[in-house]
Amino acid sequence: MKKISILLWAFALLFALAGCGKDSGKTAEGISEAPDGGEVKVAMSAQPPTLDVQLTTSTDAIDVAINIYETLVAQNSKQQAEPMLAEKIEKSDDGLTYTFELRKGVKFHNEKEMTSEDVVASMNRWLEKSSRALLLLEGTKFEATGDYTVEMKLQTPVTDVLDIMAGRGQFPAIMPSEVIASAKEDGVTENIGTGPFKFVEWKQDQFIRLEKFDQYTAAEGDSDGLVGDKKPHLDAIEFHIVTDSSTRLAGIQTGEYDIALNMPFDSYDQLINTKNLNTFSSFDSGTISVAYNKKTGVMSNQAIRQAINEGIDANSIMLAAVGNEDLYKLDAGYMSPENEDWATDAGSESYNQNDPQKAKKMLKDAGYKNEEVVVYSTKDYDHHYNAAVVLKEQLSQMGVNAKLEIYDWPTLLEKRSNPDNWDLLLVGTGYVTTPSQLLVLNPTYSGWTDDEKITASLEEIRVAETKEDALAQWSDLQAYMWNDYLPHTLFGHYASIITTTDKIENVEILNTALLWNVKKNN
Amino acid sequence: MRSYFINRLLSLIPVLFIVSVIIFMIIHLTPGDPAAMLLGEEASEQQIQDLREELGLDLPIITQYGHWILNALQGDLGTSYFMKQPVIDAIMSHLAPTVSVAIIAAFISLIISIPIGILAATRRGTNTDRTVMGISLLGMSVPSFLLGLFLILLFGVKLQWLPVAGYQPLSSGFVEHIKYLILPSIALGSMHAALIARMTRSSLLEVLNMNYIKTARSKGVSEFLVVMRHTLRNSFLPILTVIGQTLGALIAGAVVTETIFNIPGIGQLIINSVERRDYAVIQGVVLFVTCTYVFINLIIDLLYGVVDPRVRLNKK
Numbered sequence: 001m002k003k004i005s006i007l008l009w010a011f012a013l014l015f016a017l018a019g020c021g022k023d024s025g026k027t028a029e030g031i032s033e034a035p036d037g038g039e040v041k042v043a044m045s046a047q048p049p050t051l052d053v054q055l056t057t058s059t060d061a062i063d064v065a066i067n068i069y070e071t072l073v074a075q076n077s078k079q080q081a082e083p084m085l086a087e088k089i090e091k092s093d094d095g096l097t098y099t100f101e102l103r104k105g106v107k108f109h110n111e112k113e114m115t116s117e118d119v120v121a122s123m124n125r126w127l128e129k130s131s132r133a134l135l136l137l138e139g140t141k142f143e144a145t146g147d148y149t150v151e152m153k154l155q156t157p158v159t160d161v162l163d164i165m166a167g168r169g170q171f172p173a174i175m176p177s178e179v180i181a182s183a184k185e186d187g188v189t190e191n192i193g194t195g196p197f198k199f200v201e202w203k204q205d206q207f208i209r210l211e212k213f214d215q216y217t218a219a220e221g222d223s224d225g226l227v228g229d230k231k232p233h234l235d236a237i238e239f240h241i242v243t244d245s246s247t248r249l250a251g252i253q254t255g256e257y258d259i260a261l262n263m264p265f266d267s268y269d270q271l272i273n274t275k276n277l278n279t280f281s282s283f284d285s286g287t288i289s290v291a292y293n294k295k296t297g298v299m300s301n302q303a304i305r306q307a308i309n310e311g312i313d314a315n316s317i318m319l320a321a322v323g324n325e326d327l328y329k330l331d332a333g334y335m336s337p338e339n340e341d342w343a344t345d346a347g348s349e350s351y352n353q354n355d356p357q358k359a360k361k362m363l364k365d366a367g368y369k370n371e372e373v374v375v376y377s378t379k380d381y382d383h384h385y386n387a388a389v390v391l392k393e394q395l396s397q398m399g400v401n402a403k404l405e406i407y408d409w410p411t412l413l414e415k416r417s418n419p420d421n422w423d424l425l426l427v428g429t430g431y432v433t434t435p436s437q438l439l440v441l442n443p444t445y446s447g448w449t450d451d452e453k454i455t456a457s458l459e460e461i462r463v464a465e466t467k468e469d470a471l472a473q474w475s476d477l478q479a480y481m482w483n484d485y486l487p488h489t490l491f492g493h494y495a496s497i498i499t500t501t502d503k504i505e506n507v508e509i510l511n512t513a514l515l516w517n518v519k520k521n522n
Numbered sequence: 523m524r525s526y527f528i529n530r531l532l533s534l535i536p537v538l539f540i541v542s543v544i545i546f547m548i549i550h551l552t553p554g555d556p557a558a559m560l561l562g563e564e565a566s567e568q569q570i571q572d573l574r575e576e577l578g579l580d581l582p583i584i585t586q587y588g589h590w591i592l593n594a595l596q597g598d599l600g601t602s603y604f605m606k607q608p609v610i611d612a613i614m615s616h617l618a619p620t621v622s623v624a625i626i627a628a629f630i631s632l633i634i635s636i637p638i639g640i641l642a643a644t645r646r647g648t649n650t651d652r653t654v655m656g657i658s659l660l661g662m663s664v665p666s667f668l669l670g671l672f673l674i675l676l677f678g679v680k681l682q683w684l685p686v687a688g689y690q691p692l693s694s695g696f697v698e699h700i701k702y703l704i705l706p707s708i709a710l711g712s713m714h715a716a717l718i719a720r721m722t723r724s725s726l727l728e729v730l731n732m733n734y735i736k737t738a739r740s741k742g743v744s745e746f747l748v749v750m751r752h753t754l755r756n757s758f759l760p761i762l763t764v765i766g767q768t769l770g771a772l773i774a775g776a777v778v779t780e781t782i783f784n785i786p787g788i789g790q791l792i793i794n795s796v797e798r799r800d801y802a803v804i805q806g807v808v809l810f811v812t813c814t815y816v817f818i819n820l821i822i823d824l825l826y827g828v829v830d831p832r833v834r835l836n837k838k
Binding site: 410 | 552553554555558559560561562563564565566567569572573575576577603604605606607612615616671674675678679682685686687688689781782783784786790791794797798799
């Protein structure tokens with residue numbers, strides 16, 4: 001579809017639709033006079049594989065499911081964990097037991113009241129199904145100690161356990177216990193949560209329709225990210241699956257859709273200059289990096305990884321990937337630069353060195369003998385492919401015998417699981433709430449980071465007494481990742497583009513458009 | 523005629539069998555795993571393995587094919603991994619948009635192409651003929667996706683006369699239904715219209731040079747009757763063939779148009795299913811499209827007999 005998009009822009013230029021300049025990245029705030037009600041059509045770029053978010057990390061699934069499901073703890077706008085379906089959380093002195101007092105009177109969409117039975121069933125399923133929970137919370141169990149009290153028992157103290165529970169990928173959605181009981185390997189059969197909107201219809205490859213849940217019980221406190229007093233104002237939301245980005249663009253321009261997610265980078269200038277549209281560039285999408293295969297092949301040599309890192313010009317790669325300086329940030333941090341608890345630039349002395357001559361020499365010293373280096377990428381994500389092409393060029397300048405291999409996404413997923421196939425892999429990773437969840441550091445994730453110091457360091461972060469201790473430990477680890485081990489070379493952070501028509505008010509952006517406070521002004 | 527019909531139906535069996543084997547092998551030998559696609563890239567090997575077992579993907583390919591073909595013979599094309607619904611339901615729910623677009627596209631192309639084809643043939647060598655031929659050459663050369671994008675920008679974005687994309691079922695009202703189909707139908711039908719116009723012209727010209735046409739003219743039959751009664755009917759066989767191919771192509775080949783106009787039809791179903799490695803759906807759709815194509819060709823063959831008595835006589 002890339003070619004089609006290019007042609008569309010060519011046509012768009014021909015038509016040269018006039019518009020006046022407007023600030024981007026602003027969030028609509030203030031109290032709206034618009035009445036409640038109305039329907040909003042959201043154009044999304046792909047159909048989610050399932051709405052059972054305990055199973056999937058698909059961002060498309062999460063974009064829809066955060067309206068349907070809620071969790072015990074959730075992220076506020078600063079990506080910190082706060083109570084959501086829990087009213088009060090107590091931690092035992094030894095750090096092994098957490099007691100959650102549940103909010104009373106919270107109704108599921110089937111009008112049943114949420115009790116500890118549902119929470120225990122949901123949380124224990126999550127512990128079994130979520131790969132992060134399996135890795136980071138091994139041996140943890142939930143038990144009901146009263147109708148509205150639940151205990152979580154850990155095997156070892158885990159400082160960031162609440163942050164893990166508030167993470168967005170494979171999140172611990174609370175569902176009715178009977179839904180959990182009848183779930184199969186490929187997911188639950190009903191989508192019932194406690195969220196502000198209830199699931200109504202899924203017309204395959206067309207739309208997913210949610211309607212306002214009249215009996216929604218909001219939490220106390222100001223609405224902030226995924227927590228606080230969320231108020232569903234709209235009668236219904238329809239998520240339309242519009243895979244072609246030029247169609248999403250045309251659709252938002254004509255008002256066919258009210259909100260469009262995942263807009264193409266190359267439409268950004270056009271969008272911010274179009275009247276009647278509000279365009280948000282949100283820097284919470286994630287990072288683009290290249291993973292080194294540390295299991296086999298030349299990249300298992302740390303000195304060769306360091307040599308390549310020395311020669312990388314991150315700016316050219318990011319510019320090629322997203323095509324606009326406003327849409328990326330050069331920053332050595334692996335966590336979101338907006339994350340107040342974890343952002344650090346430790347190790348930046350090794351970031352973006354752009355010295356191919358030095359790299360060439362370092363490669364020679366490291367014993368690189370012109371072996372072929374296979375770089376994997378996919379055209380299914382334009383920014384991955386564009387970054388890979390420039391990376392390959394930079395590798396050649398360093399004297400690396402690089403070969404680019406491009407596959408469609410399902411093929412790439414399969415081929416990259418075999419360490420004998422590739423040396424470098426272009427990856428985009430979403431942000432996580434704590435360093436221990438970073439895929440870059442996961443020994444089973446492509447690239448196979450398996451290093452004693454990293455493992456020990458992660459463990460220390462997880463049992464640190466205070467957040468400050470944990471951040472200090474994480475800074476040390478990030479510096480070690482950059483200056484020594486180099487599991488990946490991070491190129492930069494990129495934004496996602498969300499556009500709404502000016503009829504939409506009160507939209508808050510946190511990874512995606514949050515829709516519960518939204519009003520539509522006709 | 524009846525034995526001809528039965529023979530044609532029987533000849534379907536080997537065609538469908540070969541198609542089913544080929545398609546089964548191709549998609550199962552293509553890298554990519556539905557279980558991995560369903561669970562996302564962070565899923566552990568164990569989770570993927572568990573799901574593969576539940577879906578029966580861990581069985582040998584021959585066994586999987588055996589299961590599938592036996593079920594297919596009983597009318598059960600399996601269940602979609604992604605949509606969690608029977609494949610036949612998935613096909614049926616995606617069929618209506620495709621058929622709607624195909625019918626309107628065929629309608630638009632026929633009402634344009636046949637008259638202008640006749641016009642060009644009867645005015646051979648004139649400016650009218652040259653204009654028609656020029657436009658039809660353009661129509662055949664411009665790819666449908668390009669024309670589609672142009673139509674979206676002109677009539678959707680710029681003039682805002684018609685919706686840019688999407689689909690409304692007939693149940694939401696006829697006008698609403700048609701409104702969403704006009705642009706994609708034009709985009710899809712234009713190439714076929716050009717093809718049919720050219721075919722009409724050349725086929726008419728061939729017949730217009732026949733001696734019996736000259737005889738009719740010399741007997742003083744009006745030019746209108748010469749064309750409509752004597753020429754058109756006798757030159758209709760090749761035109762009918764092209765129309766038949768057009769219909770088949772419209773059903774099977776609307777992939778790009780459906781993507782651009784976001785019409786949830788068979789074309790989109792197959793593209794999405796390939797991206798998801800949803801084996802059951804891919805197999806089902808390919809079989810379905812093959813059957814449709816063969817069936818349309820069968821109808822066209824039977825219509826030969828109706829249109830042209832010489833075919834009926836030969837078959838006896």
